[in-house]
Amino acid sequence: MTQLSRRRTLALGAAATGAAWAAGTVPAGATGTTGAAGERGASWTQLADVPPNTTDWHEAVPVGEPYWGQPGLAGPIAGTHGDHLIVAGGANFPEPARTATRTNTLGKVYWTDAFVLRRDGDDHRWLDTDLRLPDAVGYAATVSTDDGMLVIGGEGFRGGPAGTAQRPAEKFADVYYLRWNAGRGTLEREDLPDLPRPMSYAVAGIVDDVVYVAEGADFVALDLDRPDRGWTALPTWPGDPRTVAVGAAQDGRFYVMSGRAQHADKSWTFYRDAYAYEPRRHGWRRVADLPWCVTAGLAHAVGRTGIVVAGGDKDIDRWNLIEHHVALRNAAAPGSEEWNRHNDVVTWIYDHHTGFNVEVLRYDTRRDRWQPDGFFPGPPPATTPAVDWDGDLVVASGEIGPGIRTPRVWKARF
Template identity: 35%
Template sequence: MNLPQIQKGQQIQRPHRLASFNLREILGSSWFQCAACGPWVLSPFFRPKFLRQALLLLTLHAPLLAADSNGWTRLPALPDKEGFASMFAGVSGGALLAAGGANFPDQRPWEGGKKVWYDTVFALEKPDGQWKVAGKLPRPLGYGVSVTHGGGVVCVGGSDADAHRAECFRLEWRGGKLETKPLPPLPRAVANLSGALLGDTLFIAGGIEKPDSTRALKTFLALNLAEPKPAWRELEPWPGPARMLAVAAAQDGAFFLVSGADLAPGPDGKPVRTYLRDAFRYTPGQGWKRIADLPRAAVAAPSPAPTVGATQFLVVSGDDAAQLTAKPGEHKGFPPSVLAYDTRADRWTESAPTPAPRVTVPTAQWQGAWLVVSGEQKPGIRSPEVWRFLPHGFGAEHR
């Protein structure tokens, strides 16, 4: 094996954490950090054989995860060259499930391409495994909400090629077989909604009722999944504009509703978006409270938002409206910016960027990490990539 030669005292890239080991832990005292500039530097007392051992480990783990900086790594991509926007995702039977969604398989939308919805359910049983087709949804569906609860993936609302839907169901992966169990339907059909699970209660906010809606919904619903016969309850909505494609989070005993887009009819009768930067906290038994505005809009960012520790959550990328005037096909992609919110300090700060900026994309927690599953990398262009975020060490340098 031909290994790169590194001289004593040479500055090299800061090591980062892979699946279950840390390169700095392997090299131990061979590394020190410069107090003035921060980078990791190779010690003059470093023995090259340790580097060979570390690089060998990295080589052996390459098929498992393609590593990137800031705690992000790639898992096996979905077995579809396009990928999907707004799938349902979660964990059941120890496996990661990814289902439904939509894409433009033949031509881009500005070329006259037609959006197609899917009913395929994929399963990944281990991080270094291969995706398999696990079964099908009750119908082609996407643009709903999904969370993991009670050994299954709860799927709520969404749309297909014909209409928006109110149906809700649970996907369960047991013994290599997929089961679908019904849940109470929503009071109305809705897609482009947001939601998160706080304890056993699923909270759902906003969305739009029809594909041609010119007004977003200002509705806030709750479903206690632990009840023998769960039923949707309509709660007082947040003290702000209606919205769709918002980011939801559950952290520090509260539900958070962040950003999104309001709608109004334009001069031609078609919906016009207003990009929102406001944010709200709902604490059961106490109600709503407006919190600090975001530094930028983050429409359709990965949701539910990944949480870090007991008091932080992350808004990863999202549409910030910076390229609304870009010509079709010339969009440069969504911002890699990651915003961290501290629930105790009521403060947003810029965190380390993501290598995978996506919108209309679900998240899930699996084996101690947060996942961003497929999604849209540019308007009309999806990605089959699945990214894993390990928030180890996320702390002072990110605050």
């Protein structure tokens, strides 16, 4: 689809052996249908867990210890290239007995490790590889294409893994294809023009070979057949700016839904509104509101007129309570009695977090209508991409509570 005059191919990692990674995985093949009575729902299959990270980069992270496993990754790069699923980067809190609010050495850690799952019919196996990205990156927008996984923006650290207690993470403007070269056993990167500004937590979708990206108050587009023309700024949706929104391309339109925003008075809004951009008309229209907020959830196009939304957070009261005590903690002297008191409250709320949205929603683009469509089969995720694998939805890893990740991988057929 895309031919570039400026092309950079970067081989990442070592040659694959062709063997499959097996130790410590959950056996694949667990299935179930979660649709409620009278609804179609989905047929879910649990695939093998994401393998453990292998980069032994800091003594606080017990890589290689007998008990070391994959705690899960929030914001991983996830997408497909042919018969291979790529899961890379992402962020977590890997120190033993340390969490987001308990004293730790590294803070939130961003990784460079990359993993490849091979599909052979109904058999899915992680390849035995030792792959690395050049940068530690999470929370990028990703879209699976015939040309490979398109990666847009993100945040993390240049040059290798690091934690936010060591130095602040930076946002990236990088845009590139990431592909699996089965013959060489490597990942290859092909650069596209950078975003107009660095972005993380953006959403993206492709309509007629044009990729659309929304984040904050910005809406931009890149023609993948003519990338040398660069990014174009487009009119934004007729609603409030927002981040951690949900987005998908379907039925010739690009949809932006939900999300959240913090205002000047430090209060937050969790959004239920949704908008559709129609490239042929060069304009937006508001569509039916969601029944509830799905901020940080994921959206997947189904058939010709459906969008399925899963996971995400709708509990604004809990969010505001957390933010209230975080603000009071930040106003106190670090380590003081007041600081510890509010940190203990935040820790208590985190420890007793009941999880994200369990309900799956389906939107009909022609009828402009939302309806329930069953339930997510495990702990529902946030901050992980919806991966389209030949029409199936793949959900790889993600956050299932504040500071808590899951290594689970699910595949759904609608």
